[in-house]
Amino acid sequence: MFRFLRSTGFEGWVSLGGVVLCITGSETMFADLGHFSPHSIKIAFTFLVYPCLILAYMGEAAFLSKHHEDIQRSFYKAIPEAVFWPVFIVATLAAIVGSQAVISATFSMVSQCCALSCFPRVKIVHTSNQIYGQIYIPEVNWILMCLCLAVTIGLRDTNMIGHAYGLAVTTVMLVTTFLMSLVIIIVWQKWVMMSLSFLVFFGSIELLYISACFIKIPEGGWIPLVLSMIFMGITFVWNYGTLKKHEFDMENKVSMKSILASGPSLGMVRVPGIGLIYTDLVTVCQPFSDTLQRTCLHFIKFWSSSASNPFTSPMCVRPRDFS
Numbered sequence: 001m002f003r004f005l006r007s008t009g010f011e012g013w014v015s016l017g018g019v020v021l022c023i024t025g026s027e028t029m030f031a032d033l034g035h036f037s038p039h040s041i042k043i044a045f046t047f048l049v050y051p052c053l054i055l056a057y058m059g060e061a062a063f064l065s066k067h068h069e070d071i072q073r074s075f076y077k078a079i080p081e082a083v084f085w086p087v088f089i090v091a092t093l094a095a096i097v098g099s100q101a102v103i104s105a106t107f108s109m110v111s112q113c114c115a116l117s118c119f120p121r122v123k124i125v126h127t128s129n130q131i132y133g134q135i136y137i138p139e140v141n142w143i144l145m146c147l148c149l150a151v152t153i154g155l156r157d158t159n160m161i162g163h164a165y166g167l168a169v170t171t172v173m174l175v176t177t178f179l180m181s182l183v184i185i186i187v188w189q190k191w192v193m194m195s196l197s198f199l200v201f202f203g204s205i206e207l208l209y210i211s212a213c214f215i216k217i218p219e220g221g222w223i224p225l226v227l228s229m230i231f232m233g234i235t236f237v238w239n240y241g242t243l244k245k246h247e248f249d250m251e252n253k254v255s256m257k258s259i260l261a262s263g264p265s266l267g268m269v270r271v272p273g274i275g276l277i278y279t280d281l282v283t284v285c286q287p288f289s290d291t292l293q294r295t296c297l298h299f300i301k302f303w304s305s306s307a308s309n310p311f312t313s314p315m316c317v318r319p320r321d322f323s
Contacts, residue, residue, distance in 0.1 A: 016212035020166050022057075103144060107137050117242040118235040151223060160220030167217070168224035170210040177202045 005012050056075075063078035064070070070077040079087050113119035128134035155161055177199060184195040213221060 013208075013212055014215060016209050017163065017166055017216050020170055020209045020213065021162055103141065106140055106144060107135050108133065110137055110140050111135055113235060116239075118239045120234070120238055147227070155220060157220070163213070163216035163220040164223040167210070167213040167221040170206060170213050171224070174203065174206045174210055177206060 008015070060074050060078050064074050067074075067077065075091075076084070076088070110119055110122065111124055114121055114124070122137050122139045125136040125138070126132075126134065127136050151161065151164070181195045181199040184190045184198060185192060217225070
């Protein structure tokens with residue numbers, strides 16, 4: 001890296017924004033961990049993905065060494081005419097498969113944000129009875145489709161789309177490095193110097209790449225920044241409202257003891273039925289009207305736990321007859 005920058009200077013530093021696109025896609029393999037086992041991903045990458053990448057890059061580099069004028073379409077120009085259409089079909093299918101990893105990662109992140117009360121509640125469909133991470137979120141899937149169509153139709157330039165993608169990927173890598181340094185200290189309980197060494201080594205490399213991508217902000221790099229600000233605003237507002245709601249419930253809570261004690265004195269008028277009290281509070285109930293107490297025969301309290309196992313029913317108290 002140092003020799004490359006010393007020999008190319010400013011132009012070489014600017015080209016790093018395009019060089020980073022060569023390594024994009026590797027981070028999506030980690031997004032597939034919820035759908036495939038680590039062992040299967042290692043085997044596929046070692047014996048299939050990596051050899052194919054090396055052969056493709058070596059062939060493209062050999063072609064460019066003799067045809068400098070075809071740099072814009074070097075990949076397809078380097079393909080022999082006899083196998084052009086099969087390679088074109090495989091490349092198109094590879095793009096579809098690559099997008100699947102991004103979609104899966106988005107589903108996982110939205111699911112975790114919902115569990116942390118940082119995102120509006122959406123319908124989460126668990127597509128597997130054995131693997132917890134295999135989920136599908138219809139609303140997010142439609143939003144991704146609309147955003148992809150809007151970006152493609154709005155820009156109509158692969159270079160601008162590449163600039164947006166490069167900035168997004170380098171930012172994700174830098175954030176992952178910061179989070180990994182915290183994992184080393186908090187989860188692995190290693191020395192602070194080890195975490196700092198990891199952060200300085202990998203963070204300096206990623207900062208070099210992301211600094212080159214910042215130049216491309218006017219040329220399409222602004223798209224991931226705008227989208228991230230929008231979704232960050234949504235998560236902040238939703239989390240703020242959730243905290244305020246929880247504070248209100250705690251200030252106006254009704255204990256289960258008082259509810260059970262008021263059973264014999266509810267009055268003579270009874271309407272058979274079940275009163276459902278859905279609450280995030282564990283030991284108390286949310287405030288509800290006195291009319292509900294006088295018209296319901298049974299009370300059931302559900303405890304809401306976002307981190308509970310989706311394959312088990314919510315924990316509840318057995319109905320108690322107050323008659």
